[in-house]
Amino acid sequence: MSVSLPRASRIAILGTSLVQQNHIGDIQSLATSARGWMSWAEVLSHGRLSCPVHHDPSVLSGWEPSNRPGISRFFRGLNFGVSGQKAIEIERRLPLLLQSDFDLILVDAGTNDMMVETRQTIADTRARIASALLAAGKTVILLPILARGVGKWPAGGAERAKAHWINRQGIEFAASHANCHVFDWNAAWVDPENEFGEPHDGYSDDGTHFAVTGAFAIGQQLAAYLETIVPRATDRIVPRDDRFDPINNPTGNLASELSARTQADKTEQNHRLGGQLIHPGTGVWIEAICDVDVPAHNGVLGLSLRLKDTAEDGLQTTALAPFRGPDGTLFPFPATDWRGALRTPPLKLRQGKTPPELYLDVILKPGSAPLEVTLNRIDIRPVSSPVRA
The missing domain is CATH 3.40.50.1110 (SGNH hydrolase)
Known part of the structure; x- marks a missing residue:
């Protein structure tokens, strides 16, 4: 073999x-x-x-x-x-x-x-x-x-x-x-x-x-x-001019802003990302990914990237949804600094014309110090259907 x-x-x-x-x-x-x-x-x-x-x-x-x-x-x-x-x-x-x-x-x-x-x-x-x-x-x-x-x-x-x-x-x-x-x-x-x-x-x-x-x-x-088993991929890049165009670039980025720095100082906050998004059409599959840099903090209970279809019956998909126990207790994130990329599962846009929305959701322990998170290379784009024929 x-x-x-x-x-x-x-x-x-x-x-x-x-x-x-x-x-x-x-x-x-x-x-x-x-x-x-x-x-x-x-x-x-x-x-x-x-x-x-x-x-x-x-x-x-x-x-x-x-x-x-x-x-x-x-x-x-x-x-x-x-x-x-x-x-x-x-x-x-x-x-x-x-x-x-x-x-x-x-x-x-x-x-x-x-x-x-x-x-x-x-x-x-x-x-x-x-x-x-x-x-x-x-x-x-x-x-x-x-x-x-x-x-x-x-x-x-x-x-x-x-x-x-x-x-x-x-x-x-x-x-x-x-x-x-x-x-x-x-x-x-x-x-x-x-x-x-x-x-x-x-x-x-x-x-x-x-x-x-x-x-x-x-x-x-x-x-x-x-890293020793799968091939090394090139670094992910997001050119500023790689924008969605229904005729010439139907898989282009739907976001208008590619970076953000957010500060969470309340127990729960939802930060809108990506600027003014574009709606690529009913039935289109989309996903979101962005780089995130999180400093060491001992009070993080949730830090998630959430993509929302704003249609009345629209789905939402999330990267790193917080974990709650049977009694609703949230389990803490690691207190160390970490960085990586948050990618949502894809979702299929339902009937409607209002653009989808992207959020960074942060949950902190009560009384925690503020948390500043840096996000780069925000990328929301149409993808091929994951459903097998």
């Missing part, structure tokens, strides 16, 4: 809730989530990496979150995560998954099997999933079983021992198969000083899933890791 460089712009992710939660949607919206490790990898790669999704409220049999019949994920695309699934259920979804266009896929499977299946069964199913993807010509990156807190897996319990054995089998499988690799997300997740291999404090909201800071740590590591 030949070894080729996969496209950085079409990275697929497969697995459980640990994968699905990179994106969240409902009947009127779709967002990449701040608790998503792939979401942060996209941001911190300055938009070079992309796991594209689009809004879709349909229900797919076998793809219902937590096996609840009739429930939609509200998106389609290259996020193939479904919460609550065991490895055998993930394996059953491969035929439909392989109808999609991608070169590289990260695979999470087995975490929901740990208390009910043997270590050998889990390892064998993971190997079958990887083998099927490799046989289809895909580059496969195996994700180890993610460590959990002792509230989920008892200290010194069988689950922890099984996870270490299964993860070693994954390393050996990758070593013996071309185009197969391992990305150890536990390296960024597990506190090396913790006796029982638990995640760092604050990295998880429940001992199993990601909080924002845990997703940031893994996304940062993944963005660096993928």
